[in-house]
Amino acid sequence: MSASKHWTVSSIRTALEAKTVSARELTADFLSRIEKRNPELNAFLTLSYERAYAQADRIDGIRARGEELPPLAGVPVAVKDVISTRGIRTTCASRILENYVPPYDATAVERLENAGAVILGKTNCDEFAMGSSNENSAFGPVRNPVALDRVPGGSSGGSAAAVAAQLAVGALGTDTGGSIRQPGSLCGVPAMMPTYGRVSRYGLVAFGSSLDRIGPFATTVSDIAAFMAVLSGRDENDSTSASVPVPNFFTDMQNPVDGLRIGIPAEYFREGMDAEVRQKVEDGIEVLKKLGCRTVNLSMPHTDYAIATYYIVANAEASSNLARFDGVRFGLRVDGKNNLRDMYKKTRGQGFGAEVKRRIMLGTYALSSGYYDAYYLRAQKVRSLITRDFTEAFEKVDAIVTPTSPSPAFRIGERVDDPLAMYLSDIYTVTGDLAGVPAISIPCGATSRGLPIGLQIFGPPFSEGRVLQLAEAFERESGNRN
Ligand code: GLN
16 A cells, blocks of 8 residues: 555545455555654654454444445544543643543544444644644644645644644544634645534534534545535534534535525635635635636625624633533643632643633633623624625625635744734634624635645535535636546
8 A cells, every 4th residue: 555645535435345455554554654654743642542443343243244335434633622522632732631531432423433434533723722833732733734834724724734634534623713614725735624514513612602613624625525425414412503404515516506696705715815715715716716616706794703703702702611621520620729619710820722722811801801892792792794795795695705815824833922813714614603603614725835825615504415416526627626
């Protein structure tokens, strides 16, 4: 088996059926790729050898008995370390959970495994998914496999890097403000944020509960569809998961894109965007036109307030969610002087990193009496206006196309001392989180230095099929298929 062979969900299935490879061999190949590359990339925090081989053997057993292989049979995947895995430590890239081993699996993990996927391990990320560069991990930054001196984006940087470096065929990330799409864009791989409620959040360590989504990274749009097919659908364990029927994404993807109306919102194409990003995204829009899509110029007037709104809502929810890490129930405990408050303080003081503390303080402030109306309540109102921008846009268009990120991958260290510059990395992505709509980032070329650029496609709620249809047509036409 060639070390550099590029596998996809369908090529794995073909090879398993033709018996040119076994799930065990494939698993061993990927684990050894990781052993070789990870010291440099730092994309994985934990490898789950035992569980991976047990699953591989199960798949090989199904094959040996001549039974039908499940849809993701033998597909090696990685899971962001904010998603719970039974018996495998789940750190959230934080000291406070450094040794925490969950007693149960997240629904997304369970569904992947039931569909035959092999979980290789847990990926590095920004601590509690708070960040845009993966530099907020307590276990060190991840390097972008395309340019090792640069960030992979964040917060799901390890998942994006793992897939881009072909250390996994797919990976789970989470998106609260852009953390699936932005690292997908910076590492040059397709990455999808589903509609809020499409994929169960059960077992995801909460950051901003009204924003958080789990979604896949892969190397082709068709593989994204394969993961989405398995992940989507109502889960009794997550009351916010939607009972909307899951269509056949593959059938949807076959529909021609000819005649679809594509909205181009002026607010996403103003100053502040890198010139090469602008050029490639505009070229991408031309590709869609060539495919028969019609562009419609739009205004989404509340876009300017999205970053401010997001950082109030997300931090308010985070400050409440993270209160559970008190040294009693999970993970680290640093003893105080026979005094509960002192134990809390010491545990949190030593367990949380600087960015997490900043968010808890900002969120607590925004929720405190006297400021609640001025900040949190107002942010919720603006959130409704941002959502309305999308609702009104989707009365005129079938999808919205924008850049994913205003700049390509930046250098490690470049923005660490400037939280505001870091927060602006999410300027084109946070709107979709606030509005609850689905979106994908797909590669649309690279800068002259070879740094990947991503094109973002938003669709109305529960229109993942159409978003995938456009992304697939774009990928085919633009020759950006990995
Ligand atoms: N970069 C954003 C933040 O720091 C978004 C993170 C995310 O989507 N998890 O909050």
